[in-house]
Amino acid sequence: MRFNRRSMFRAGAATVLALSTPQIMTRAALAAASPRSEVANSGFHRFMFGEFEITVILDGMRTFDGPHPTFGADRNADEVESLMKENFLPSDRMVGQFNPVLVNTGNDLILFDTGNGPEGREFGTGQLASRVAASGYALSDVTIVAISHLHADHINGLMEGNRPAFSQARYVVGRAEWDFWTSADVSGTPAAMHATAILRKVLPLREKMSFIGADVSIVPGVTSMAAAGHTPGHMAFLLESAGRNLLLTGDTANHFVASLQKPDWEVSFDMDKGVAASSRRRIFGMLATEKIPFIGYHMPHPSAGYVEPFGTGFRFVPVSYQFLI
Numbered sequence: 001m002r003f004n005r006r007s008m009f010r011a012g013a014a015t016v017l018a019l020s021t022p023q024i025m026t027r028a029a030l031a032a033a034s035p036r037s038e039v040a041n042s043g044f045h046r047f048m049f050g051e052f053e054i055t056v057i058l059d060g061m062r063t064f065d066g067p068h069p070t071f072g073a074d075r076n077a078d079e080v081e082s083l084m085k086e087n088f089l090p091s092d093r094m095v096g097q098f099n100p101v102l103v104n105t106g107n108d109l110i111l112f113d114t115g116n117g118p119e120g121r122e123f124g125t126g127q128l129a130s131r132v133a134a135s136g137y138a139l140s141d142v143t144i145v146a147i148s149h150l151h152a153d154h155i156n157g158l159m160e161g162n163r164p165a166f167s168q169a170r171y172v173v174g175r176a177e178w179d180f181w182t183s184a185d186v187s188g189t190p191a192a193m194h195a196t197a198i199l200r201k202v203l204p205l206r207e208k209m210s211f212i213g214a215d216v217s218i219v220p221g222v223t224s225m226a227a228a229g230h231t232p233g234h235m236a237f238l239l240e241s242a243g244r245n246l247l248l249t250g251d252t253a254n255h256f257v258a259s260l261q262k263p264d265w266e267v268s269f270d271m272d273k274g275v276a277a278s279s280r281r282r283i284f285g286m287l288a289t290e291k292i293p294f295i296g297y298h299m300p301h302p303s304a305g306y307v308e309p310f311g312t313g314f315r316f317v318p319v320s321y322q323f324l325i
Contacts, residue, residue, distance in 0.1 A: 043131035045302035047323040050241025052221065053104040054323075055135050058097065058301045059115030059157070060125030066094045071258035074266040080258070087257045094255070098125055098153055099303040101248055101295055102132065102142075103239065108219050109137065110144040111166070112237060112248050113297060117156030117201070128157045129165065139166050146172040146218060148227075148250030148297070149234040150181050151269075152197040159201050172218055173202075175211040177233025191271070227252045227283060229276025230269065236283060247294040252276075252283050254298045256316040260284065263313045284314045293319065 046055045064070070068080035081091035101112040120126030129139060145166055147154060150173070159165055180186070182203075186195045212218070214226035214235065225236040230251045237248040253259035254267055263280040270276035287294055288307045295304045299316065304323075307314040 042134060043127060044135045045304075046135065047304075049239065049246050049323060050244045051106060052239060052241040054239075054246070054295075055102040055104075055137075056295060056302045056304065057100045057102060057115070057128055057131050057135070059100055059131075060098055060120060060123070060127045061301075062096045062123050062125060064094055064096055065092065067255060067258050070094075070268045071255055072262065072265040073268055080265075083257065083261065087261075089257060097298055097301050097303070099295065099297050099299065099301055100128055100157070102135070102137065103222070105219060105221060105241075108143045109141050110146055110219070110222065111142045111169075112146050113148055113154040113250070114145065114157030114165070116153050117158070117165075118160065119156055120153075125153075126157070129160070140168050142166045142169045144172060144218065145169045146222075146237060147174075147177075148236070148248070149174070149177050149231040150194060150198050150202060151231065151251070152194050154250075154297070155201045156197060158205060162204075164205060169208070171205055171209045173209055173211055174224070174233035174235050175213055176228070177231060177235070178209075178211050180232040225283075227279045229272050229274070229279045230254075230267075231271050234279075245290075245292045247283070247287060247292055249283060249294050249296045251297055252279055253296055256296070256299050260307060260314045260316050261310060288314055293322070 043058045044055050046053065048054070067084060068075070068077045072080040084091045098115050100115050103110045103112065115128040116123075116125035118126055132139060145158070157165060181195055181198050186192055212224055214224055216224045218224065218237075221240045223238045223240070225238055225247070227234050227236040227250065234250060234252070236250055236252060239246040239248065251269070253263075254269055258265060259267065259280065263284065264277045266273045267276065284307050286292070288309050291306065293304060293306050297303070299305065300318070305316050305318040308317060
């Protein structure tokens with residue numbers, strides 16, 4: 001069959017006439033007849049870092065009022081709202097994300113923090129168990145659970161009912177953190193809400209726990225780092241593999257804009273607000289200077305990125321393909 005320009009034009013015109021009205025009408029009919037399905041991501045993000053396999057698990061998301069006064073309680077609401085608008089974010093609502101991290105070192109499978117647990121499922125969180133399974137692991141594969149601090153959204157996943165969720169694991173908790181939360185001084189204070197979760201979720205595991213301070217090697221390539229302020233014994237964890245460093249910052253920063261661009265602003269979740277601000281400046285200052293990537297528990301999933309100096313604080317730079325090559 002031979003085509004010339006005139007025959008091609010006629011064929012093209014006929015095709016346009018054939019496609020224009022009927023297919024538009026068909027699409028419209030399908031759109032009207034078929035509801036749009038919910039689209040969800042897999043709930044985890046995996047990459048290699050040196051010889052370590054890193055899997056960031058999205059335990060779920062919740063929407064809250066704010067950011068003010070949760071963030072910037074010591075500031076005028078207009079100042080916080082302006083910061084949000086400058087960063088293309090709503091000024092009156094925010095989404096909290098919860099990102100435990102699973103690290104396969106080759107010898108151990110370490111879970112850092114455990115999410116909101118069964119109690120969170122009615123709010124759209126508490127997805128850790130199903131998403132660990134979706135990523136190819138079983139909860140019984142976890143050999144170590146390392147806890148950055150003992151707030152409920154980090155420990156509620158430790159138990160499923162009356163049974164340990166991680167049947168083969170041992171547990172690592174900061175000594176200062178443990179001493180504070182198990183002290184009688186907590187009773188009757190606003191912190192008691194977390195103490196109730198600790199009583200149900202942590203105390204039953206006491207015999208399998210190791211209590212550590214800063215600068216302790218949990219396993220080769222995983223070292224604890226002091227990051228107090230959010231809670232008295234809050235810790236970060238430095239991963240080192242094949243000459244590369246990655247810091248798990250826990251709750252050192254709780255909002256990727258407010259906590260980083262304005263590290264001195266008060267955060268209602270921080271128990272010692274001055275010490276927390278000092279920890280943010282010290283830790284993110286180090287990350288910015290040394291260009292070390294980090295994973296933050298409440299950063300936008302997959303919650304990995306860098307920080308760079310920005311004004312009087314820092315700017316979050318999400319990873320793209322840095323870990324893929």
